[in-house]
Amino acid sequence: MLSTLRHHTRAPGALLRLLTTQVDKYAPLRRNKRAGRNFIDHMRCTVVGGRGGSGCVSFFRDTRVADGPPDGGDGGRGGSVWFVADANETSLSCVRQLLRAQPGTNGRGKSMHGTGGADLVVRVPRGTVVREVREVPRPAEDAAPADGFLGGLARQLQGARSSELFVHYPRWEDRNNTADVRLPADYAAALAEPPAELCADLAEHGQRALVARGGLGGAGNPHFFSGALRRPHFALHGLPGTTRTLELELKTIAHAGLVGMPNAGKSTFLRAVSNAHPRVAPYAFTTLNPYIGTVTYADMWQLTIADIPGIVPGAHRNVGLGHAFLRHIERSRVLVFIVDVSRPQPWADLDALRDELERHQPGLSRRPSVVIANKADREEARANFERWQQMTDTVLVPVSAKLRKNILKATHTIRRLVESAAA
Ligand SMILES: Nc1nc2c(ncn2[C@@H]2O[C@H](COP(=O)(O)OP(=O)(O)OP(=O)(O)O)[C@@H](O)[C@H]2O)c(=O)[nH]1
Numbered sequence: 001m002l003s004t005l006r007h008h009t010r011a012p013g014a015l016l017r018l019l020t021t022q023v024d025k026y027a028p029l030r031r032n033k034r035a036g037r038n039f040i041d042h043m044r045c046t047v048v049g050g051r052g053g054s055g056c057v058s059f060f061r062d063t064r065v066a067d068g069p070p071d072g073g074d075g076g077r078g079g080s081v082w083f084v085a086d087a088n089e090t091s092l093s094c095v096r097q098l099l100r101a102q103p104g105t106n107g108r109g110k111s112m113h114g115t116g117g118a119d120l121v122v123r124v125p126r127g128t129v130v131r132e133v134r135e136v137p138r139p140a141e142d143a144a145p146a147d148g149f150l151g152g153l154a155r156q157l158q159g160a161r162s163s164e165l166f167v168h169y170p171r172w173e174d175r176n177n178t179a180d181v182r183l184p185a186d187y188a189a190a191l192a193e194p195p196a197e198l199c200a201d202l203a204e205h206g207q208r209a210l211v212a213r214g215g216l217g218g219a220g221n222p223h224f225f226s227g228a229l230r231r232p233h234f235a236l237h238g239l240p241g242t243t244r245t246l247e248l249e250l251k252t253i254a255h256a257g258l259v260g261m262p263n264a265g266k267s268t269f270l271r272a273v274s275n276a277h278p279r280v281a282p283y284a285f286t287t288l289n290p291y292i293g294t295v296t297y298a299d300m301w302q303l304t305i306a307d308i309p310g311i312v313p314g315a316h317r318n319v320g321l322g323h324a325f326l327r328h329i330e331r332s333r334v335l336v337f338i339v340d341v342s343r344p345q346p347w348a349d350l351d352a353l354r355d356e357l358e359r360h361q362p363g364l365s366r367r368p369s370v371v372i373a374n375k376a377d378r379e380e381a382r383a384n385f386e387r388w389q390q391m392t393d394t395v396l397v398p399v400s401a402k403l404r405k406n407i408l409k410a411t412h413t414i415r416r417l418v419e420s421a422a423a
């Protein structure tokens with residue numbers, strides 16, 4: 001450390017950089033704080049793999065050999081872009097809109113190969129679904145011949161001529177005959193094949209997806225040495241990395257999802273049963289983004305519950321906050337309807353909620369579910385509850401989330417349902 005400091009006192013700018021790098025280890029903390037304020041669960045981004053380095057054209061030389069054999073090094077491979085699911089991330093706000101991996105460096109003389117570009121590893125929340133967005137080709141482009149080497153090349157290099165693939169020795173552009181040159185097999189394959197369409201679901205912590213592959217490095221001139229061609233005065237350029245436009249959608253993964261009208265007491269219920277502390281207030285749309293709580297049972301079995309903003313009738317027409325937040329309960333095995341039983345016709349609320357779920361995703365309302373009749377401590381609740389119970393065979397669990405009454409019955413009913421849904 002002392003020697004590093006002594007070195008840096010001679011270069012104050014570098015010392016400043018050293019100090020800021022050390023301070024920057026708190027960047028993840030800052031990012032998480034920002035994520036809380038600026039929740040994003042749907043975004044587009046562009047990912048670009050690093051370009052491969054170019055091969056080198058060089059010939060061995062020393063005091064006794066004036067014109068030796070070719071000794072140009074190969075270019076390094078470009079870095080790739082990876083997405084890794086991380087359970088500690090909660091929002092896509094930490095993902096930048098343009099993600100570029102490092103390019104590879106060029107090869108050099110004396111058979112020195114270029115170094116590969118570093119991969120860019122981007123942490124995304126668990127439950128991120130990645131889809132590629134492709135432009136629909138216009139009919140004229142569709143009709144153009146697009147197969148074989150030149151077709152693939154045109155796609156990759158946007159119409160570059162094959163001679164543009166080559167690095168030429170100074171003033172050898174016209175003397176090099178590159179038309180019949182056999183390209184290395186992996187290089188030719190990369191040119192001919194368009195990258196496959198990408199679709200990934202990062203559901204488990206640590207799951208990785210390669211979203212943009214780095215370009216191959218170009219071969220140095222020794223690759224083209226043969227009996228017929230003793231002095232190849234050309235090498236290959238590196239290939240560009242894959243470029244993709246991606247659509248990221250965060251679909252939270254929890255065992256159970258809370259669904260209810262605004263103000264029904266979803267957040268109060270989550271606070272009562274789990275370790276989460278979402279905001280509670282006596283007005284609609286207090287909760288503006290999803291919260292996940294973990295319920296730990298007496299036998300240490302754990303259950304995750306997702307609280308999402310309230311759904312109102314007409315949410316599918318974007319009334320209220322719309323129904324985009326329902327994506328966070330799409331993957332829940334069990335739905336927990338929270339209904340304010342002190343309202344005049346709680347059963348109508350439940351029907352409206354089921355209708356909205358069905359409009360968001362057909363079949364969603366038929367998922368195994370439990371109905372929590374919340375605010376059972378209120379005066380109007382008793383009569384409503386008794387009437388409702390006579391009208392339906394659905395199991396209703398009366399609960400007062402605020403006073404924490406009958407919570408154990410609710411959590412055990414949810415657990416039983418989750419376990420039977422998993423079986
Ligand atoms: N009396 C009574 N009041 C309750 C009960 N549960 C919740 N409340 C009250 O109802 C109001 C709304 O509660 P929230 O938990 O914020 O409701 P929410 O469903 O999360 O509402 P949004 O986030 O806006 O969708 C608060 O004032 C709570 O104190 C209950 O069991 N009994």
Ligand SMILES: [Mg+2]
Pocket residue numbers: 266267268278279280286287
């Ligand atoms: Mg809430």
